Amino acid sequence: MGAKLSTDTRRKQRVRRQLRKVANGRPRLSVYRSAKHIYAQIIDDEAGRTLAAASTKDKDFSGKTGGNVEAAGVVGKQIAEKAKKAGVENVIFDRGGYIYHGRVKALAEAAREAGLSF
Numbered sequence: 001m002g003a004k005l006s007t008d009t010r011r012k013q014r015v016r017r018q019l020r021k022v023a024n025g026r027p028r029l030s031v032y033r034s035a036k037h038i039y040a041q042i043i044d045d046e047a048g049r050t051l052a053a054a055s056t057k058d059k060d061f062s063g064k065t066g067g068n069v070e071a072a073g074v075v076g077k078q079i080a081e082k083a084k085k086a087g088v089e090n091v092i093f094d095r096g097g098y099i100y101h102g103r104v105k106a107l108a109e110a111a112r113e114a115g116l117s118f
Contacts, residue, residue, distance in 0.1 A: 076110025
């Protein structure tokens with residue numbers, strides 16, 4: 001018998017399973033959100049490596065606090081710029097089990113405005 005998984009872990013796995021079906025070799029823009037910070041990574045699942053990463057804990061983060069919608073927008077712009085430098089323009093968005101609302105939505109929309117397409 002397998003170990004019982006928490007509800008949030010099951011939700012995250014369900015989202016990832018659906019993404020794998022439609023990825024078509026595109027890297028994944030993964031979002032992690034904590035109470036004080038927000039993190040974004042562009043991950044190549046086929047090679048198993050991170051192509052670009054940005055967060056509110058980075059030295060080049062300009063906001064005062066990392067736990068709000070404005071900070072998420074800044075991180076979205078940063079991840080799009082780093083993705084372009086890495087040669088990535090098309091990604092698939094992995095909301096990580098979080099509802100597409102608030103900080104997660106702000107990060108996604110800022111990344112789109114900065115040139116990432118998903």
